[in-house]
Amino acid sequence: MLRDLWTRLSPAVRRALTFWRRSIQARVVASTVVLSALVVSAVGWILLQQVRQGLLEHRVDVVLGEVDAEMGDARDRLEAASGREVNVGRQQRDLVDPIIDRGASRGYSVVLAGPEGEDIPLREGGGEYTSGLDLVSVPEDMEAHFDGVGRATAWTYTEIVREESGEASSVPGIIVGSQVQLPSDGKTYTLYYLFPLSEEQETLGLVTRALLTAAGLLLALVAGLTWLVTRQVVTPIRLARQIAERLAAGRLQERLQVTGEDDIARLAYSFNQMATSLQRQIRQLEELSWVQRRFVSDVSHELRTPLTTVRMASDLLHDARAGFDPASARAAELLQAELDRFENLLVDLLEISRFDAGAAVLAPEDVNLDDIVNRVVTAAQPLADQRHVRVMVEHPDDPVRAEVDSRRVERILRNLVTNAIDHALADDPTEAVVVRLASDEEAAAITVRDHGVGLAPGEAAMVFNRFWRSDPARARTSGGTGLGLAIAQEDAHLHGGWLQAWGRSGQGAQFRLTLPRRAGATLRHSPLPLIPEDAVSSDAAVVAGPDAVVPVQEVDR
Structure with a gap:
C-alpha cells in the first residue's frame, strides 16, 4: 500500500520527501523554526491578551468617569428646572x-x-x-x-x-x-x-501587526542562525560520507581535509587514520590473496606433470591387477580411485584460480535446458542406482531455452544433482530427488529438491564456501572435492544469474539456479519459488506452533 501511494505521488513531491529524509540540516532547521513559532505564538498571544485587557480596562475607567460627569451635569440641570412648569x-x-x-x-x-x-x-x-x-x-x-x-x-x-x-x-x-x-x-x-472601541481596536490591530512582523523577522533570524550552525556540523559529515563512499568504491587514497583543532577536526583526523589503517590492511590482504592464488595456480600446474607420470604407472598397475595377489590388487584399485579424486581436485583448483584471476570467460549459445538436464540426470543414474535413490524430472509443456554456456550450466547441475543424491534418503520410495524447470519472458530457473538430512540453521549461508562440509565425519560417496558448489556459484554469477539454497533440518534442501534468458540481461525475479511447495504448509504450522525456533534460510551470494 505504501509503495503504491509512493508511486502515485508527483516527482516533485517524491524529490521533496527524499530530500527531507536524507537532509539532517533541513530537519533541524524545520524543527527549530516550528518550535520557535510555537513559542513566539504563545508569547504573542499572551502579550496581545494583556494589551487588550489593559486597553479595555483603561477605556472602561474613562467611560465610567465621563458618564458620571454627564449624569452629574444632567441632575444639576434638572434640579435647576424643578420649580417651573415644564x-x-x-x-x-x-x-x-x-x-x-x-x-x-x-x-x-x-x-x-x-x-x-x-x-x-x-x-x-x-x-x-x-x-x-x-x-x-x-x-x-x-x-x-x-x-x-x-x-x-x-x-x-x-x-x-x-x-x-x-x-x-x-x-x-x-x-x-x-x-x-x-x-x-x-x-x-x-x-x-x-x-x-474603534480607537482601541485600531491600537490592538497595530500591536498585532507589529508582533506579527517581529515574529516573522525573529523566525527568519532563527532559521538563518540554525542553518549556519547546522551547516558547520553537517558539512564535515557530508564530506566524510563522500570520502567513505569513495573508499568503498576502491579509491583508498582519499582523505578528509583537516583544519583547526576542534572536535570536528579531531574526528576528521581519526577518520583519516582509520582510512590509512584500512588501506594498509587491505593492501596486505590483497598481496596475501594474490600470493595465495598464485601459489594454488602454480602448484596445480606443477602437479599436473608428475600426476601424468603417476597416472601412467597407475594405469599399468590397474590393468595388470588380475595377476596380483588380493592385497596388491586392492592396493592398485585404491591407487586408481585416489588418483581420480586427486585429478578432479586439481581440475577444480585450476578452475577456481581462473575465477580468482578474472580469466574465466563465457561462451553463450541458445540451448534447450531440458536437454542439459536430461544429460545430467542420465549421467548421474548409476550413482542414484547405487544409492537406491529415485531421480524425477518435471519438464514444462514448452521447451526452456536460454542463451547460456552449456558446459558451465551442465557442471552446475551435475554438482547439484550429485549432491542431492548423496544427501537423499536411501531406500525410501516415497521420497525422490526432484528436478524442476520453468521459464518466463525474462528468466529460466531449475530447482533440485531432496528430502534428506537438510541444512541446520545457519548452514545455508555456508554451503557455497570452499571446502565446507555440513558433516565432516560423513563419507563422500560421490567423491566430491569440496569445491563443487563454490565453482557452481561462480559459474552462475558469470552468467549474471543466481544460485540460492534453502534447507531445514530433517526436511531436506532445495537449490535454485536462475539464469537470464538473454545473455547480459539483468535478473529481477525467478520463475520458480525457492521454498518448495511441500515445505510451505509445514513452515506455517511450525510458525503457528509454540516451538517456532527454526527459521527458513535463503541465501543469494
Whole structure:
C-alpha cells in the first residue's frame, strides 16, 4: 500500500520527501523554526491578551468617569428646572439634546428609555436616541437590568450598530446605563451611553501587526542562525560520507581535509587514520590473496606433470591387477580411485584460480535446458542406482531455452544433482530427488529438491564456501572435492544469474539456479519459488506452533 501511494505521488513531491529524509540540516532547521513559532505564538498571544485587557480596562475607567460627569451635569440641570412648569416631552428633550450634542462631538451615542414601570419596548421606538443609531445596540440583558426603579449604574460590552446612507455598520463598544428622575412627571428614566472601541481596536490591530512582523523577522533570524550552525556540523559529515563512499568504491587514497583543532577536526583526523589503517590492511590482504592464488595456480600446474607420470604407472598397475595377489590388487584399485579424486581436485583448483584471476570467460549459445538436464540426470543414474535413490524430472509443456554456456550450466547441475543424491534418503520410495524447470519472458530457473538430512540453521549461508562440509565425519560417496558448489556459484554469477539454497533440518534442501534468458540481461525475479511447495504448509504450522525456533534460510551470494 505504501509503495503504491509512493508511486502515485508527483516527482516533485517524491524529490521533496527524499530530500527531507536524507537532509539532517533541513530537519533541524524545520524543527527549530516550528518550535520557535510555537513559542513566539504563545508569547504573542499572551502579550496581545494583556494589551487588550489593559486597553479595555483603561477605556472602561474613562467611560465610567465621563458618564458620571454627564449624569452629574444632567441632575444639576434638572434640579435647576424643578420649580417651573415644564412639559414632559420638552423636559426629555432638554435633558437628552445637550448630551446628544456633546456625544456627537466626543464620539459616543445616547439613548433615553422609559419611563420605568411602563411596558414600552425600547426596540419599538420608545424614547429619544442619537440619530442613525440602531436600538438593537442596547443588549436585552442591559434592558432587563433596568426594568425597575432605583437600579445602580451598570455597564457591559456590546456591538454598536449604525445606519448611514442606507448601509449598516457595526463596531464593538461599551454601553453604560444610569437612571435619572424627571421633575415634570416624577418618573424614572434610563440613559444609555454607547462608547465605540474603534480607537482601541485600531491600537490592538497595530500591536498585532507589529508582533506579527517581529515574529516573522525573529523566525527568519532563527532559521538563518540554525542553518549556519547546522551547516558547520553537517558539512564535515557530508564530506566524510563522500570520502567513505569513495573508499568503498576502491579509491583508498582519499582523505578528509583537516583544519583547526576542534572536535570536528579531531574526528576528521581519526577518520583519516582509520582510512590509512584500512588501506594498509587491505593492501596486505590483497598481496596475501594474490600470493595465495598464485601459489594454488602454480602448484596445480606443477602437479599436473608428475600426476601424468603417476597416472601412467597407475594405469599399468590397474590393468595388470588380475595377476596380483588380493592385497596388491586392492592396493592398485585404491591407487586408481585416489588418483581420480586427486585429478578432479586439481581440475577444480585450476578452475577456481581462473575465477580468482578474472580469466574465466563465457561462451553463450541458445540451448534447450531440458536437454542439459536430461544429460545430467542420465549421467548421474548409476550413482542414484547405487544409492537406491529415485531421480524425477518435471519438464514444462514448452521447451526452456536460454542463451547460456552449456558446459558451465551442465557442471552446475551435475554438482547439484550429485549432491542431492548423496544427501537423499536411501531406500525410501516415497521420497525422490526432484528436478524442476520453468521459464518466463525474462528468466529460466531449475530447482533440485531432496528430502534428506537438510541444512541446520545457519548452514545455508555456508554451503557455497570452499571446502565446507555440513558433516565432516560423513563419507563422500560421490567423491566430491569440496569445491563443487563454490565453482557452481561462480559459474552462475558469470552468467549474471543466481544460485540460492534453502534447507531445514530433517526436511531436506532445495537449490535454485536462475539464469537470464538473454545473455547480459539483468535478473529481477525467478520463475520458480525457492521454498518448495511441500515445505510451505509445514513452515506455517511450525510458525503457528509454540516451538517456532527454526527459521527458513535463503541465501543469494
